[in-house]
Amino acid sequence: MERLLIIGGSDAGISAALAARHQDGRREVMMVLADDYPNFSICGLPFYLGGEVADWRHLAHRTRDEIARTGITVRTGVRAEGIDASRRRVEVRSLDGRRESLSYGQLLIATGAESLRPPIAGIDQPGVFLLHSMEDGFAIAQYLQAVRPAAAVIIGAGYIGLELAEAFSRQKMAVTLIEQTEAVLPTIDPDLGRRLEGYLREQGVTVASGTRVEAIEGDSDGLLWVSGSGDFRVQGGIVVVVTGVRPATGLARTAGASLGMRGAIVVDRTMATGVPNIWAAGDCVETWHRLLARPAYLPLGTTAHKQGRVAGINAAGGHAVFAGSVGSQVVKVFDWAVSRTGLRDGEGREGGFNPLTVTLTVPDHKAYYPGSHALTVALTGDRETGLLLGAQMMGHWQGHGAKRIDIVATALYHRMKVAELTDLDLSYTPPFSSPWDPVQMAADAWVAESAKPSASLPV
């Protein structure tokens, strides 16, 4: 049988491998990965560092044995260095330096992403870390154990930065969280981001948004001084830089694959690269955006799994098409859940829409029943067509914002209009909702606002 060779052992790789074996049980599937951690949940690393996950081994989605039982051959510590697409071979090098040439019938590039390394002077000194791989996580854990810093500085307040702020707070460190844009979590609107900053401060986190870090300097006491725009200066015993990722495409280039948005590999919706017999999926590729109807760069585990599955089915002779992402994400920040899906105003405008966003804060369930929390729902729709474009939600995690966002994600999949949301037969009992769910209250508010004459003026 023609071998399916998979480069990369994370979400896209394992999903592809499993799907290919499911599609064709006799297909040889070999997965090679540079590190020693196939099928690990790297999104769990902040929880390992926070102590909520006691043993890093628990981060494995599947054990080596479980993977082996599926009939997939896994080779760890093997770095792919070049692809000869015409001869269908991949040049690899083991940790001990041994080189080898692996043949393939079908090849999947699932090399993922790598940390952005912003131009900060002193970023390479001891005590300063990036966080993307299991090894990055171990390095931080070992450093914390050895140095026991009293204070931590986190550069970048995206999902990982926020999770780290909580993790380090749990480890009794004083935490400073620095964000270059005007508010934390730039994937939500700044007014929501500022509310989140208020909440972070209540939790004891020092937040410095609108701050560009320029340098990190160590002093003789072993402290690291982080300085930046506007005389900003703060110290900590550890600095973690989590300012995003970029696609890891060095290998794909050797095969002649085209690169597109943000340097990610261009693929069609079957996850084909255009180079014969070479597929790609996950954080290294462009992602079809279902609402924009064009590619975007959306490196996410959920998307990587879906793309990997599509690639695996197709590489094994089946037929699957990636349905596209709508940009759903959620992060837990202390006791809050902050979620989003679809397009925000700016994103919608870039996509040719005329967006209106209406924000409403309501109880997550009937206020007369104990334990109700304020849930903020920002709903975005297109003024001209009434089309639902997206939503953002924020509030205590027990207010179900993490899954209420999925009502909207499912609605977006089907291109619903905002006004139609009130037709949905959503479940209700006083402890969990209201007769009109908060999503529907927000829809009503949006419809009312969009009917105002001023709202229909172009912006």
Add this chain to the structure above:
Amino acid sequence: MERLLIIGGSDAGISAALAARHQDGRREVMMVLADDYPNFSICGLPFYLGGEVADWRHLAHRTRDEIARTGITVRTGVRAEGIDASRRRVEVRSLDGRRESLSYGQLLIATGAESLRPPIAGIDQPGVFLLHSMEDGFAIAQYLQAVRPAAAVIIGAGYIGLELAEAFSRQKMAVTLIEQTEAVLPTIDPDLGRRLEGYLREQGVTVASGTRVEAIEGDSDGLLWVSGSGDFRVQGGIVVVVTGVRPATGLARTAGASLGMRGAIVVDRTMATGVPNIWAAGDCVETWHRLLARPAYLPLGTTAHKQGRVAGINAAGGHAVFAGSVGSQVVKVFDWAVSRTGLRDGEGREGGFNPLTVTLTVPDHKAYYPGSHALTVALTGDRETGLLLGAQMMGHWQGHGAKRIDIVATALYHRMKVAELTDLDLSYTPPFSSPWDPVQMAADAWVAESAKPSASLPV
């Protein structure tokens, strides 16, 4: 202006009144109701009886003042006794016996439902209660206060019965819950119902399912003895009978409206009764089932609100169509949420489908993150077409089952196939979900099961 007269002050009535005023701000809207509690959340009564809601006034969705400010005229303590459709008049009687004839331009019948009164000997004696109206709730509360019974017997283990079992347990009573069908909560599958029984027993509730109550007898100690099939016999200081409701249609009959399924008023999807200028909505009408594409009887607050809104818009000269129910419901039982939407096997079969239900129990979020709970998802689909038919979910309420069911409800609205569910871009972070949400895991399990040769045999 032509008056919109609304008979009934609960969910359908108030929604219609608000929608009519919104549609046409000059329209006279008068609402008459037999009791004194317009726009109250009667679904909150068990929580009032359980002590979680300290003051019954908090059960008002809106205060009388808030309603008045919308321009709606509310007349309480006014019982409608007859409709003369040809003269467009409603005969009403006030509490003091005074009769009056109210004219209307458009009329909405929103008389709701009334408790079923099963043929149990002794059901009318003191200490035995029904529970549907605010007055029912007050009567029970006063009795509990006066008698302070040590034990309670609940006849009927539907939503209200389950909520009462929790409420009375909170009030330190020993609770026996009796259900005539084979397991509690007959709106979910019996195997799930039996698991719920196990949980209820863990909470100290005595459960007697498969038991038909025949008689209630008082003894000289003031105890009520409830006896039934198979030598069943149990005592309590209070007995509450909550075996369901039937549409309250006495008034509609005087107008010549047609009655259909389970005696409910026949309406079209504009909520018109067919009698000129008379609309009907809420628990007194048949409900259009979106999946069955035929009427059903589904008395629920969510549905009543939606139907009321449609009726109000149309009665005020607008154009709205009821999109239909998919049968979404959720109940909190102690710390569990039990939810359902769509069709179960039997319901699907009656609807002409060839249903297959696959049940899966998985962690609600990544098991490595603290606080994960087992979530049971039963997914039903049509073997022939792969169409999604419904879902049932059960587990700790923090596992988001109350809103995960709404992902399925939204999918049902759009007639998705089961296999398509895995294409949905649902949000993920380890504390709240898995890269494939439990809904998607269940979809995969269903697809695998439906592909087995045996599963395609007709049943």
